Amino acid sequence: MNTLDKPVLQALDDYKAAVLAKSVDAFVALYDQHVLVFDMWGAWSYNGIAAWRQMVEGWFGSLGTERVIVDFSDAQTITADDLAVVHAFVSYKAIDTNGVELRSMDNRTTMTLGRNSDGWKIVHQHTSSPIDGSTTQAIFRRR
Template sequence: MTMDDPARILGAYAGAVYARDVDALLALYHPNVTVFDMWESWLYDGRDAWRGMVEGWFASLGDERVEVTFEDVRSTVTPDLAVVHAFVTYAGLSAGGERLRAMNNRLSLTLTREDTGWQIVHEHSSAPASFETGKVNLSRPT
């Protein structure tokens, strides 16, 4: 995959998630990726560790799909390294395409330029949590 603009990796990410294509999604990641995901594990160290999470996520969907959209995408690019961050919405869709639910996260990606194009070497997702309750807010204010 060759992409001059590293932010274009977000479109490939959304397409792979919608298709529930584990291999296409993992192809976006460097073999030595470190992922600080919001859910369950403290970190995923390496693409193989991340594969287990992705396979479990996609298997849990049954016949549903996930539509991923990005807002306020920003990037900083050097010849060999790029940082891309955005607000992301994950919307669960029924087999018929009806929106069932949605949640928002903040997503930061660090990309490294490889011979095949940009690859994600670090991913960090987050959402704000209340100081008083510790409850995570998965709805972005409008």
């Protein structure tokens, strides 16, 4: 890992912590004001931080007392002075107040980060799962 990778990989750790804490502010702080997100759920895209914040508030608010553990694996980075790309497999595991797993799913993600006066911020994020050709259903388990 080179020194440019460290803040990019730190963004993944900060993402995990913000989701576990259900902290809208900490989560949204990872993103640039002009972020464009291609998410898997509900909307074709989220343009700008206000639209993304609204989605995050809905997601975290829908969890009630549940929490979500996020885990990134096989993260690969490509970095330059002010631009970085990280792609990884990501798993989301919902747990109850006793830590019992309620449900889980795996996705693929690619994040593009830009460095500005506020540090590294996600300027674009794309999340996906493959589609089973015979059923046209999303595959939520990494095989």
